[in-house]
Amino acid sequence: MAECEKNIEIYVELDVGNLCVTNLSLLKSNLDRNLNENTLKQVSTQGIQKLVDEIFNLPNHYQEHVPIAQLPELTTLIPEKTSKPMTKWEKFAKEKGITKKNKDKLDWKPRYGYRGVNNQKDWVMEIPDNKDPNENYFGKKQEEKKEKIAKNEFHRLRNIAKASKVKVTNLESVDLADKHQLSRSLNAAKMATASLGRFADRLPEEKPPKNSMKKKERYCLKFKPNNPSTLKDEKENNLKIFENLEKKRPKLNVEEAVQRHLTKPVKEGRTDEQRESKQKKLKSKKNKFTKNKLYRSGKNRK
Numbered sequence: 001m002a003e004c005e006k007n008i009e010i011y012v013e014l015d016v017g018n019l020c021v022t023n024l025s026l027l028k029s030n031l032d033r034n035l036n037e038n039t040l041k042q043v044s045t046q047g048i049q050k051l052v053d054e055i056f057n058l059p060n061h062y063q064e065h066v067p068i069a070q071l072p073e074l075t076t077l078i079p080e081k082t083s084k085p086m087t088k089w090e091k092f093a094k095e096k097g098i099t100k101k102n103k104d105k106l107d108w109k110p111r112y113g114y115r116g117v118n119n120q121k122d123w124v125m126e127i128p129d130n131k132d133p134n135e136n137y138f139g140k141k142q143e144e145k146k147e148k149i150a151k152n153e154f155h156r157l158r159n160i161a162k163a164s165k166v167k168v169t170n171l172e173s174v175d176l177a178d179k180h181q182l183s184r185s186l187n188a189a190k191m192a193t194a195s196l197g198r199f200a201d202r203l204p205e206e207k208p209p210k211n212s213m214k215k216k217e218r219y220c221l222k223f224k225p226n227n228p229s230t231l232k233d234e235k236e237n238n239l240k241i242f243e244n245l246e247k248k249r250p251k252l253n254v255e256e257a258v259q260r261h262l263t264k265p266v267k268e269g270r271t272d273e274q275r276e277s278k279q280k281k282l283k284s285k286k287n288k289f290t291k292n293k294l295y296r297s298g299k300n301r302k
Contacts, residue, residue: 012047016054017074021047 011025023043060069086094093099110116125137177185190197 012050014051014054015074015076016051016058017071018076018078019051019071020076021051023047 013022055069058069058071060067127133127137190200193200
């Protein structure tokens with residue numbers, strides 16, 4: 001037994017997370033004759049001793065005066081005792097007999113461009129007898145397609161402009177623009193600014209835009225600058241203020257004074273008889289108006 005202890009060399013693999021020790025050296029060694037119960041106990045005790053040494057080297061903490069070691073992650077995957085429970089879909093598929101079908105793998109191709117999917121549609125074109133066979137019909141078809149796309153885009157923009165009540169400028173491709181088209185697009189570009197074209201640069205003979213702010217400027221108060229540009233302006237402003245302060249008498253409006261003087265004797269020259277006759281006329285008119293009103297409403301009808 002002592003000879004066995006000397007000759008045996010233990011090489012074990014430790015899985016501290018699972019508290020597992022595996023010894024593969026005995027299978028490879030030539031100890032088939034000497035393997036007995038005592039040698040197996042000796043090998044197992046040595047392996048467990050190594051496992052315990054590794055556990056005591058792990059980081060630990062005390063809980064209720066008891067040391068507790070934190071085991072590392074598992075290195076050996078151990079199968080579960082029972083299989084995972086089936087999902088709802090797996091149960092339904094098993095009851096109905098539904099099985100998975102692997103789809104055939106397809107070749108990837110771009111939608112457009114070189115070797116695209118669209119290139120396979122018109123790879124052959126039939127040419128009538130009355131047309132030129134040397135003409136490029138594929139290029140002609142592409143140009144027609146581009147024209148259709150441009151036409152649809154123009155109609156889309158026109159509908160948006162009509163819905164928002166905006167005049168359409170040069171949306172079409174025009175080689176030589178008309179005079180009215182140019183002026184309309186120029187005014188639209190100027191009115192798009194923050195000042196509505198008020199401070200935009202103008203041509204020498206260009207008229208101001210229709211939606212300019214000239215009408216509003218008539219009613220706006222024009223204030224003089226606090227800081228005059230020259231000494232002459234400052235002197236004139238101060239002299240005007242001084243002249244207004246010196247004038248003690250109020251300004252006389254001659255036209256208004258003459259009109260008041262002409263109308264005054266007419267009002268004062270009325271006699272009492274004239275005033276009484278005028279009051280009687282007003283009363284008679286009031287009575288007629290009230291009678292007509294009552295008659296129309298039907299109160300005096302018999």
